[in-house]
Amino acid sequence: MTNTFALLCFFMHLLAYANLLGYYETKMQIDELEFINCQNVLNAIERDLFEPSRAQIAKHVGLSRTAISLIANKLINAELIKELDKKTKGIGRPGTPLAIDDTSWHAIGATFYSGAWVFVIVNLLGNIFKTHHVSVFSTEQDVLTEKLIEGLEYMRSICPKKMLPGFGIGAPGLVDHVSGSVLRADDLGWKEILPLKTIVEQRTGLPVFIINRYRANGLAEIRYGNHKKFPNIIYIGIGTGIAGSIYLDNKLLNTTNYRIGHIVIDPHGPLCGCGQKGCLQAMASEGALLMFARSQLEKNPAFLSKTHGKTLTGKLIAKLALDGDPDARLCLEHISAPLAIGVSTLANVIAPNEIIIGGPIGDASTYLVDCVRKRVKEYLLDWQNEEIIISQGTQGKYGSAIGAATFMLEHKLELVMDGYCHD
Numbered sequence: 001m002t003n004t005f006a007l008l009c010f011f012m013h014l015l016a017y018a019n020l021l022g023y024y025e026t027k028m029q030i031d032e033l034e035f036i037n038c039q040n041v042l043n044a045i046e047r048d049l050f051e052p053s054r055a056q057i058a059k060h061v062g063l064s065r066t067a068i069s070l071i072a073n074k075l076i077n078a079e080l081i082k083e084l085d086k087k088t089k090g091i092g093r094p095g096t097p098l099a100i101d102d103t104s105w106h107a108i109g110a111t112f113y114s115g116a117w118v119f120v121i122v123n124l125l126g127n128i129f130k131t132h133h134v135s136v137f138s139t140e141q142d143v144l145t146e147k148l149i150e151g152l153e154y155m156r157s158i159c160p161k162k163m164l165p166g167f168g169i170g171a172p173g174l175v176d177h178v179s180g181s182v183l184r185a186d187d188l189g190w191k192e193i194l195p196l197k198t199i200v201e202q203r204t205g206l207p208v209f210i211i212n213r214y215r216a217n218g219l220a221e222i223r224y225g226n227h228k229k230f231p232n233i234i235y236i237g238i239g240t241g242i243a244g245s246i247y248l249d250n251k252l253l254n255t256t257n258y259r260i261g262h263i264v265i266d267p268h269g270p271l272c273g274c275g276q277k278g279c280l281q282a283m284a285s286e287g288a289l290l291m292f293a294r295s296q297l298e299k300n301p302a303f304l305s306k307t308h309g310k311t312l313t314g315k316l317i318a319k320l321a322l323d324g325d326p327d328a329r330l331c332l333e334h335i336s337a338p339l340a341i342g343v344s345t346l347a348n349v350i351a352p353n354e355i356i357i358g359g360p361i362g363d364a365s366t367y368l369v370d371c372v373r374k375r376v377k378e379y380l381l382d383w384q385n386e387e388i389i390i391s392q393g394t395q396g397k398y399g400s401a402i403g404a405a406t407f408m409l410e411h412k413l414e415l416v417m418d419g420y421c422h423d
């Protein structure tokens with residue numbers, strides 16, 4: 001009798017445990033589903049529709065009006081979206097337009113750009129609230145990492161409003177998109193792996209989102225630059241290195257393995273830091289531009305005479321070329337040839353709607369972009385010639401840091417909903 005009772009108790013416990021498991025499983029599924037629905041509504045407001053009403057969102061994402069109202073209230077309470085004044089145009093009851101809340105949450109982004117860490121605090125629309133700039137006169141990994149952490153802590157201390165709990169970082173070199181480590185940075189001579197995400201997370205206690213600095217710049221350019229909303233865009237950033245990003249069907253292709261700067265342009269060309277010969281980076285980065293300028297100066301002491309007595313930089317050459325200086329123009333024409341081969345190769349493979357040439361040198365040099373545009377025409381088929389737009393980057397020195405912050409902003413829903421929130 002006692003044994004039967006014990007057995008009954010055991011089965012009842014087992015049943016209760018199974019129910020409990022089932023409950024948690026169902027709860028987890030509902031939470032995940034709810035998160036996906038919230039994300040879809042946020043995307044609709046942020047990207048797909050312009051100041052939509054709840055009814056328009058319901059139609060767009062395929063959920064009921066009641067469900068959208070519940071989700072919208074949650075997002076309003078989380079201060080991710082806000083209601084605008086009611087629209088009075090059209091027939092019927094006016095809907096209340098919804099938009100991203102640009103008054104509450106702020107994000108911190110940092111990037112290593114033109115020899116300095118550049119920091120920004122932006123709102124949810126990527127508008128700059130505060131900036132900070134720290135020149136770094138070293139390329140040592142330890143020095144760069146320390147300066148970064150100091151700057152991030154400073155920005156955190158001056159963030160005047162709600163800060164999204166995390167940091168977006170634009171790093172030099174090849175960034176492993178899973179671990180957030182910098183695998184190598186040829187232009188800085190980094191051959192050792194730098195586990196940047198792990199270090200910064202341990203030191204600051206906040207989640208860190210790392211992306212290559214030029215890829216970050218491309219993100220800002222495509223999100224906030226004055227470009228048509230094309231689905232397929234390639235961004236090439238030119239500075240001390242060359243890197244870029246590919247957008248297919250409006251989505252950033254963010255894997256580690258594609259490296260636009262290391263397309264081989266000339267197998268007999270100059271040695272690249274990666275070990276190959278004739279990479280785009282070795283032939284068309286700021287280093288290649290300055291090397292050509294110096295080689296001309298050796299042949300002709302009067303070459304680039306307007307730069308004498310000043311520090312020779314890519315930006316200075318770009319400025320002189322815009323003013324019509326023939327020597328500066330010759331230097332940019334020199335790097336435009338390999339760039340045009342790189343651009344047209346990408347165009348032939350991917351057939352994007354637009355290719356943007358940015359980064360510190362691209363943003364600064366209209367003449368370079370004009371040269372590339374002319375040369376690329378020689379390598380493209382007729383139909384591509386008419387359809388592919390080659391344009392210049394517009395984001396300037398803060399673009400990459402804004403892009404790094406934007407990369408983190410893509411995770412704002414999980415950051416806010418995860419209970420990390422603090423005022």
Ligand SMILES: [Zn+2]
Pocket residue numbers: 261262272273274275276279281282
């Ligand atoms: Zn290379």
